[in-house]
Amino acid sequence: MKKILDMLTEEMQKAFQAAGYDGSLGRVTLSNRPDLCEYQCNGAMAGAKQYKKAPIAIANEVAKQLADSSVFQEAQAAAPGFLNLKITESFLLSYLKDMEADPKFGLAMPGKPKKIIIDYGGANVAKPLHVGHLRSAVIGESIKRICRYAGHEVIGDVHLGDWGLQMGLIITWLAEEKPNLVYFDENYQGEYPAEPPFTITQLAQIYPAASAKSKEDPDYKARAMEATYKLQKGVRGYRALWHHIMDVSIADLKKNYSSLNVEFDLWKGESDVQDLIPDMVEYMKEEGYAHESEGALVVDVKEETDTKEIPPCMILKSDGASLYNTTDLATILERRNLYHPDMMIYVVDKRQDLYFEQVFRCARKTKLVGPETELKFLGFGTMNGKDGKPFKTREGGVMRLEELVRDTKEEMYKKIKEGRDMPEEEARQAADMVAVSALKYGDLSNQASKDYVFDMERFTSFEGDTGPYILYTIVRIKSILSKYKEQGGNLAETSLREAENAAEKALMMQLVGFNAMMQTACQETAPHKVCAYIYDLANDFNHFYHETKILGEEDEKKKEGLIALLVLTRDILETCIDVLGFSAPERM
Ligand code: ARG
Numbered sequence: 358m359k360k361i362l363d364m365l366t367e368e369m370q371k372a373f374q375a376a377g378y379d380g381s382l383g384r385v386t387l388s389n390r391p392d393l394c395e396y397q398c399n400g401a402m403a404g405a406k407q408y409k410k411a412p413i414a415i416a417n418e419v420a421k422q423l424a425d426s427s428v429f430q431e432a433q434a435a436a437p438g439f440l441n442l443k444i445t446e447s448f449l450l451s452y453l454k455d456m457e458a459d460p461k462f463g464l465a466m467p468g469k470p471k472k473i474i475i476d477y478g479g480a481n482v483a484k485p486l487h488v489g490h491l492r493s494a495v496i497g498e499s500i501k502r503i504c505r506y507a508g509h510e511v512i513g514d515v516h517l518g519d520w521g522l523q524m525g526l527i528i529t530w531l532a533e534e535k536p537n538l539v540y541f542d543e544n545y546q547g548e549y550p551a552e553p554p555f556t557i558t559q560l561a562q563i564y565p566a567a568s569a570k571s572k573e574d575p576d577y578k579a580r581a582m583e584a585t586y587k588l589q590k591g592v593r594g595y596r597a598l599w600h601h602i603m604d605v606s607i608a609d610l611k612k613n614y615s616s617l618n619v620e621f622d623l624w625k626g627e628s629d630v631q632d633l634i635p636d637m638v639e640y641m642k643e644e645g646y647a648h649e650s651e652g653a654l655v656v657d658v659k660e661e662t663d664t665k666e667i668p669p670c671m672i673l674k675s676d677g678a679s680l681y682n683t684t685d686l687a688t689i690l691e692r693r694n695l696y697h698p699d700m701m702i703y704v705v706d707k708r709q710d711l712y713f714e715q716v717f718r719c720a721r722k723t724k725l726v727g728p729e730t731e732l733k734f735l736g737f738g739t740m741n742g743k744d745g746k747p748f749k750t751r752e753g754g755v756m757r758l759e760e761l762v763r764d765t766k767e768e769m770y771k772k773i774k775e776g777r778d779m780p781e782e783e784a785r786q787a788a789d790m791v792a793v794s795a796l797k798y799g800d801l802s803n804q805a806s807k808d809y810v811f812d813m814e815r816f817t818s819f820e821g822d823t824g825p826y827i828l829y830t831i832v833r834i835k836s837i838l839s840k841y842k843e844q845g846g847n848l849a850e851t852s853l854r855e856a857e858n859a860a861e862k863a864l865m866m867q868l869v870g871f872n873a874m875m876q877t878a879c880q881e882t883a884p885h886k887v888c889a890y891i892y893d894l895a896n897d898f899n900h901f902y903h904e905t906k907i908l909g910e911e912d913e914k915k916k917e918g919l920i921a922l923l924v925l926t927r928d929i930l931e932t933c934i935d936v937l938g939f940s941a942p943e944r945m
Contacts, residue, residue: 377418378404401413890933
């Protein structure tokens, strides 16, 4: 379907042409002055110079052409040359009916869908998830859903950190605590046990302990590095332990992510591309892209137009070990070979922007990807506490994601229990759902690149620009609809009618903006645009609700029209929260 602004623009272009002016002047936008008009066109001002005429004269001539328009009920020339516009209720209704009949509410599908890989989550196996990982998961999940809804083929990859020193640290810890484990017997030839020699709780304690010890004890650290090296070289027992660490840790990660409605299509990680590295390095050397510098192998990536220093991209350290960069480059290669994506989007802390600049330049220079493949870094800001510093626990430690989710659920449960008489289990379930909306909306409503302040009190409030407020609005609509059904009404038999008051028209005009908003949110990978839209929509709905008798309406036809409007509002709100990655309970 065409966007409503495009249809209004077409009508306006005809009027400009009919008045003898260039049609392209007739661009219609939303009004800057909602107190004066609904839409506006500034084309007369732009045309004044070209036609050497006073803008107000042009505006008046164009307005005259619109006297009988079925689209504009009012087109008023206003000094110095604006065209202030109001649309007819009938045009608004017909657009809304077309949207209602379309499964995507009029969102036009791309002629050629893109294949997009989103790299997000980025959890490090066997290390606790912290709040930085929350942002990547929440933003990435939403972008995945937005782009999918907009008709693209999207693959989400968690890209685990599963090949680093943390693995060596854990193995070293186990070797000291349980030296008799068969994994440490160099002469052992048989199969290794299927059961892991630790639980997730134990594993969660091992990493912090081993990491702390390695900071105090250089010898211990050296042994951990040695273990990492042996693991990477393929020592059997170490590989077997690594598989156990992966299994136990991934099961736990899946639980954590699913409590946040985050799902990945691919559970790949740094370890998956290790086999590609030797050939890739060879290729970079042979083609003359990589050269030696102070013992290390590097690719120069600086460009003449740089205004800041962009250091070379290091491919191998002087001891021949590969790095984070090497893995990311090999991953680009693997993704190209396996999926042929049009685009790869990385949702990572913005402090890694220079790093990704180097990696992307290196991938282009060495032709790991062609010019047709877009590489996009979507860097997000830091989640701070109220003191403006990175969010911490009350004791001042790094806040773990699990704790944050648990605290928010607890807070939400208290709030839900306070005001309502609800059975225990239902209250818990509702609290869980509303808490996810509080966390996610609190994050997503900010432009991703900005830092934001996590404010439990504000995020969990039922009032203001919050997730719970949006859910509360949806629940309110659902409750009216179920009462309507209880009273014998049938939702399938209702149909939209022309707006009869200003609040109803305002709600309808907000609804018709859905498809253009969603298209922009996808093009700009900007979930905050969806948040801003549903906040306005919820406000318009609540205003309408306070102004209008709905279930009490005596005229049955009119009541059906109002109910149909409620259904559409609910569906659009629910579509939006679904792409944001949360959902609404039946009651709260
Ligand atoms: N594991 C990394 C971290 O915790 C994030 C990974 C981001 N993705 C990537 N392809 N480098 O910082």
